[in-house]
Amino acid sequence: MCAATASSMLFGMNTTTDSTRRIEGFEDTVKDFWVSRPRRPHRGRKLAGVAAGIGHRYGIDPAIVRVVFVVLTVFGGVGLAFYLLGWAILPEEGDDVSGLEGLLGKGRSSMSKGFTLALCAALVLLGLASFSASWVDGGTFVGLALVVAGVYLLHRSRGHLRRPAPTGGVATGPAGMTSTGTGGDAGMWGQPVSQAAPTWDPLGADPLGWRLPDATAPTPPPPEPPPPPRRKSKIGFAVTGVALAVGGVGAALAAEGVPWFTPAHVMGLVLAVLGLGMVAGSFLGGGRGLVWLAVPLALVGLTLSAVPLEHVGGGFGELRATPTSADQVQPVYERTAGDVQLDLTGLSGSDSARTTVRSGAGNVTVLLPPDADVDYRCEAAVGNVECLGQEHNGIDTPELRGVDPGTDGEGGPKITLTAKIGAGNVEVRRG
Template sequence: MSGTEKALQGVADTLREFWAHRPVRPRAGRKLGGVATGIALRYQIDPVIVRIAFVALALSGGVGLPMYLLGWLVLPEEGDEVSPLESLTNKGHSSMSQAQTVLLGILLFPAFAFTVGSGGFQVFVTLAASVACIYLLQKNRGHLAPATLAEPPPVTPVPGAPAWDPLGAAPFAWDLPEPAPRPQPPAPRPRKPRIGLATLGVATLVVAGSAIAGIWSPWFTAPHVIGLVIAVLAAGLLIGSFTGGGRGLIWLLVPLSVVGFGMTTISFDGPTDFGDLKATPKTLAEVKDKYEISVGSLMLDLRELPDSGSVKTTVESDLGEMVVHVPKNADVTFRCEASSIGELNCLDRRADGSTVQVDGTDLGADGEGGLKIDLDVLTNVGEVRVLRD
């Protein structure tokens, strides 16, 4: 077996060991589903760090949300035989009902589809870093026994018993003097690894490399670069949680995550990028080449246009509902598409599911002639309707 094959075999063995002794979601001390708390207890690290890492991953291309939902489905709850997902296949009992499990599974698909559809290369890097962190956790701390949130009950000393015999097991020797404490040598101060400095160095290299790569590729915009830096900081925080260092990265990670989330969600060109957008042009000249919104509801009403001429427009959204009303007698050539997941109803042509599209030409009630409309309605995740009324 070659060195590469041995290394791959070692990685596979570590991941199998992780699955065999995966974290258990506790019933106490959790904030939502217990995924972050279960990971923290399994590897004896601070639960706050794991929660912050999930939030950072959620703001870095949205990866944290599907990862958390997946952990909720595949990690068993304390006291259960199997995970909720395994319970659906009758492998054992889970306290989560099958209806709740199916609902979580339904939520997982649009969350993952939206993440993959909107993040691109950034999502791939973040997922790879997350898997690497899980591998390192199992490799370095998989041998540890899971911690517990419950404290052992205190020992109640017997009245009159000396400190060295709090249970009063040897009353015949109570008159002996207390033993002098044994002097202990001073404990050496552990040398913490400089995870924080190393992570900042990698983040600096990412920024510099992105600036150079931006000369050839338009993908390396400010929001994407910030997302890559957030992924690096989150990975450094997770590594530092079990090597003893890097906690100071929180003070950079949190504000940077907020800035990155704002830059990817809110457009600074106008207020219509987030919320509701309604447009009712009355002349052909008023029809824009494109109507777009990031998240929200978009309604375009073309019913007040004149009965002759031609017009072409595109309606586009990342997440939400889009409705286009066309005149009763207009000749409409249309293309409706949901690139990740959605529901389409365009002039009675329907489709729903992942990566769906409908197109065609509808001549209206009067047949060919009159106003001609060329229409593209595109969404990433959402509902699309083109109605003639």
């Protein structure tokens, strides 16, 4: 009993397995999370074991944790920073303290001080970059709030289960009080245990005749309860339906030309719904199939955020136009996604026209009269540009511009043309 009392005095909430204890209050939850932090295991890890440690600690699939990190990286830019933070503050299996605590001299850690310093430097740089260049407006703060709320609720509901076993030696203090240490603390009094048997018997009795229980012997922890059977849940179908609805509404608003709803923003909203669904599934059981939908969408979202695509309205599908006079030429021909083909070979004489032809994703083709005087500008964010003899291809290609008088020199229809594509091909040629 003395051992249990001393352990409670020394460490407050022990790191032994206790499936009956419930955590009360915000401060209690935060302190208990730090005391019983996940340990990064040697087995089952993909990189540093952060996701595997969190999954094992709270009884959820580590694959879901990894997907949450990816979604947070794409959605708000904080996922990678939080992974590095977990690498720094979560102890490795078998260590007394984390790498950061080892750097501060709090105990033994297998992580070298040089690597810990490099990890902290990378963490600071990533944190600053996340808050200065988030591709979703306010996405960094949303991601930060989601992580804090998710960890808090997860520890409140499952923090009393799967608590890591204590590490380190046994410490002793006055009056023979003992406790199990975690790392380099070595008890309240900083002295190692000395379990020496008494050399005399004050009652003069045979010491072998006494069969009293050892008061200092640690009580073995109760066996870890078996994980509950996985329940069938419809949360995956429900979240998928909500994500598709959000994506459909966002795409419709983008097609209508609402400024904020770009393809990257719409993808961010869909990933946010999937991320929240996976967090809810970790509590309610279910939603594992959302991983296979979130991973490819996260890659698409990462691509959309990296490529400088301009927002284009006009809807979806193919657009073909063949005006026969200058007054029939519209100022803009555009599609959010789809091919746009404009045939201006019907212009003749002294016709003068100015137009812009653009598409977010697809192909843009413009046919010009052989004798037209053309002032042109052609560009593509990603793709190939062939504009009256000039050509460029790649990502964020330089703008092609110039003046071409046609086959007969100056004279004929005068056309001012801008042809643009987000992803695809631009072709401007004479018919």
